[in-house]
Amino acid sequence: MITAEWKPIEELVSSLAGYRNVLLVGCATCVAECAAGGEREVQTLAPLLTMALAKQGQEINIRTATLERQCEPEFYDDIAEAAAEVEAIMSLACGIGMQLMAEQFDPLPMLPGVNTTSLAIREEPGLWTTRCAACGDCVLGETFGLCPVSRCAKSLLNGPCGGTRENGKCEVDPDTDCIWRLIVERATARGRLDALATVRQPKDWSHSQHGGPMRMVREDLR
Amino acid sequence: MASDQTSKDFTPDITVLYCGRSLAEPDSAKQGTMQTDGCRVKLVLLPCSSKMEVPQMLHLLKQGADGLVLAACPEGACRFLVGNDRAAKRVEFARGLLEQAGMGAARLVLDRGAGRDLDSLLALAQRQAQEVGPLGPNPLKGVNAR
Amino acid sequence: MKNLNAATKLEKVLTAGEFALTVEIGPPRGPNPEPVRQKAALLAGLADAYNVTDNQTAVVRMSSIAGAKILLDQGLEPVMQMTCRDRNRIAMQSDLLGASALGLRNVLAISGDHQSASAGGKLNGHPGAKSVFDIDSIQLLSVIKGLRDQAVQAGGDSITEPAPFFIGAAWTPLGPPVEFRVTRLAKKIAAGADFIQTQAVYDMDAFGRQLALAHDQGLTEKAFILPGIIVPRSAGMLNYMNRSVPGVVVPQELIDRMKQASDPQAEGIKITLELIEAVRALPGAAGVHLQAIEAEELLPEIIEAAGLRPRPEV
Numbered sequence: 001m002i003t004a005e006w007k008p009i010e011e012l013v014s015s016l017a018g019y020r021n022v023l024l025v026g027c028a029t030c031v032a033e034c035a036a037g038g039e040r041e042v043q044t045l046a047p048l049l050t051m052a053l054a055k056q057g058q059e060i061n062i063r064t065a066t067l068e069r070q071c072e073p074e075f076y077d078d079i080a081e082a083a084a085e086v087e088a089i090m091s092l093a094c095g096i097g098m099q100l101m102a103e104q105f106d107p108l109p110m111l112p113g114v115n116t117t118s119l120a121i122r123e124e125p126g127l128w129t130t131r132c133a134a135c136g137d138c139v140l141g142e143t144f145g146l147c148p149v150s151r152c153a154k155s156l157l158n159g160p161c162g163g164t165r166e167n168g169k170c171e172v173d174p175d176t177d178c179i180w181r182l183i184v185e186r187a188t189a190r191g192r193l194d195a196l197a198t199v200r201q202p203k204d205w206s207h208s209q210h211g212g213p214m215r216m217v218r219e220d221l222r
Numbered sequence: 223m224a225s226d227q228t229s230k231d232f233t234p235d236i237t238v239l240y241c242g243r244s245l246a247e248p249d250s251a252k253q254g255t256m257q258t259d260g261c262r263v264k265l266v267l268l269p270c271s272s273k274m275e276v277p278q279m280l281h282l283l284k285q286g287a288d289g290l291v292l293a294a295c296p297e298g299a300c301r302f303l304v305g306n307d308r309a310a311k312r313v314e315f316a317r318g319l320l321e322q323a324g325m326g327a328a329r330l331v332l333d334r335g336a337g338r339d340l341d342s343l344l345a346l347a348q349r350q351a352q353e354v355g356p357l358g359p360n361p362l363k364g365v366n367a368r
Numbered sequence: 369m370k371n372l373n374a375a376t377k378l379e380k381v382l383t384a385g386e387f388a389l390t391v392e393i394g395p396p397r398g399p400n401p402e403p404v405r406q407k408a409a410l411l412a413g414l415a416d417a418y419n420v421t422d423n424q425t426a427v428v429r430m431s432s433i434a435g436a437k438i439l440l441d442q443g444l445e446p447v448m449q450m451t452c453r454d455r456n457r458i459a460m461q462s463d464l465l466g467a468s469a470l471g472l473r474n475v476l477a478i479s480g481d482h483q484s485a486s487a488g489g490k491l492n493g494h495p496g497a498k499s500v501f502d503i504d505s506i507q508l509l510s511v512i513k514g515l516r517d518q519a520v521q522a523g524g525d526s527i528t529e530p531a532p533f534f535i536g537a538a539w540t541p542l543g544p545p546v547e548f549r550v551t552r553l554a555k556k557i558a559a560g561a562d563f564i565q566t567q568a569v570y571d572m573d574a575f576g577r578q579l580a581l582a583h584d585q586g587l588t589e590k591a592f593i594l595p596g597i598i599v600p601r602s603a604g605m606l607n608y609m610n611r612s613v614p615g616v617v618v619p620q621e622l623i624d625r626m627k628q629a630s631d632p633q634a635e636g637i638k639i640t641l642e643l644i645e646a647v648r649a650l651p652g653a654a655g656v657h658l659q660a661i662e663a664e665e666l667l668p669e670i671i672e673a674a675g676l677r678p679r680p681e682v
Contacts (some may be wrong), residue, residue: 051325051361152505160544161540163482165615166614
């Protein structure tokens with residue numbers, strides 16, 4: 001899923017300064033799965049922000065809605081009426097949904113409610129960890145299904161740096177596994193450690209954001 | 223806005239949400255609004271403290287309650303094993319949010335206890351009324367009561 | 369290894385089969401060349417070459433290119449370190465050409481401490497910096513080798529003439545997953561490493577086993593391996609390195625010795641001398657990379673006592 005997390009409450013409060021009618025819109029897909037922008041979070045933030053602003057002497061009416069997906073225009077009909085009656089929309093969707101929101105109701109101001117953080121998996125309740133960097137040049141076939149591009153702090157492609165801790169964790173974060181330790185373990189378990197002995201050449205990063213914004217075209221679908 | 227009121231000239235509205243299983247006598251469950259020393263109390267019976275989630279806690283405060291008490295069972299005594307532990311984590315999270323929002327974490331507390339009766343629930347409300355007194359009234363008091 | 373790659377003093381000493389000695393000089397956190405010159409004056413003639421670190425622990429310091437050039441001007445032979453953290457392949461190759469133009473010939477390719485390191489939290493550093501890691505240290509070795517052997521850039525374009533480098537790499541022989549570390553060494557050598565400087569070793573038995581594996585695979589014939597030794601100065605320092613520096617394993621016996629010593633500095637020097645002796649006895653150890661962190665003044669005495677002076681004339 002695409003993961004996001006709330007912007008600091010203080011930042012959300014100050015972004016709402018001066019507004020009297022705002023629509024707070026969640027997304028029931030990825031950001032709901034990562035507990036940042038689903039219906040539950042909408043219903044948490046709406047009263048919280050109302051109170052925070054009241055505390056500062058600002059009366060605000062925060063309406064709420066949660067779209068099935070903010071990244072698909074077809075779901076926007078549900079909030080068209082409400083959008084016509086507010087001064088701004090605060091979106092709790094990922095950066096993709098937020099941009100479509102901004103576009104759909106242009107020139108209504110779109111206030112971002114979350115920071116989009118990663119492409120991740122829910123490892124256990126309350127814990128999400130990165131799985132993909134959208135690098136556009138997948139190496140999982142050579143690394144036994146474990147991604148060193150997104151899960152190594154240095155995106156190393158030829159094995160672990162010298163920073164692997166004694167317990168196999170990463171030097172950058174004591175709670176994060178050294179992904180190369182896991183790759184080596186999986187290769188060893190499959191009797192294929194030799195597969196990691198080949199020097200992997202520099203990666204072509206032009207397929208990722210480093211190559212500029214992607215524009216993917218499928219003529220058969222246009 | 224009620225922000226010009228001082229802590230001295232308001233009567234706190236305290237909502238006490240309690241787990242029915244923390245009562246001494248389950249049949250004695252009381253609900254409704256009542257007056258006690260220093261505050262107005264709203265008692266709400268829950269089948270388990272875990273029935274309260276963060277949005278509901280905040281909603282009650284937005285409706286104008288000055289303070290909230292979630293009365294759960296003692297550690298290890300939850301009929302549903304971990305309901306009271308979940309409640310404790312949620313209260314902790316919501317308290318953090320209230321602090322960040324400038325409302326004050328103290329407006330929401332968890333109490334663990336068993337053998338409760340009406341008197342002990344009212345005592346919880348009175349204690350919470352004293353805690354929220356210094357914070358002043360909920361700025362939304364009377365604004366969103368509908 | 370008969371044809372010299374860059375004919376540096378370090379390469380010549382190693383090729384001649386002499387037991388080589390390198391030490392480290394960290395550039396200052398400022399623009400003044402004097403501290404580098406002072407360290408150079410203190411350490412001149414003691415070692416065959418002097419590593420100049422590249423913003424180690426992710427703290428901004430004078431660049432390793434400039435530091436290395438200052439040493440060169442003082443008559444010391446530098447080993448310019450280059451990390452993969454801060455530059456992409458374009459900047460790295462440009463800097464390599466520039467370094468070569470300045471007469472820098474020894475270069476050591478390393479991944480580099482992550483930008484969050486910030487001197488272990490002792491300084492602010494720049495944890496919010498955008499990390500680069502365009503290529504990894506092994507790929508950097510290939511790139512340097514390409515500039516030297518084929519006069520070709522990573523992208524395939526030619527350069528006007530080969531850039532002669534004596535290419536170094538780092539090795540953490542005892543870091544987990546330890547079963548992969550010799551393979552990683554082999555990859556570095558295959559990619560282009562002529563010499564290897566290792567993370568500090570205190571557990572000579574464990575290191576000896578890793579080096580023996582490398583020796584058995586013929587790796588010590590293909591590259592010169594210089595085990596790293598950091599002069600211990602207190603039991604606390606050894607404890608810290610054992611616990612907190614990845615890949616460093618310190619036997620309890622050494623920590624106890626330092627703890628019980630009435631003169632920890634003297635004991636630290638004694639331990640260092642024993643470690644150097646142990647390294648010299650290991651088949652496949654071509655020299656030693658000696659560090660006295662913030663205590664460079666101890667090095668002359670240690671090097672003298674270890675019988676490593678004078679350095680061979682080559």
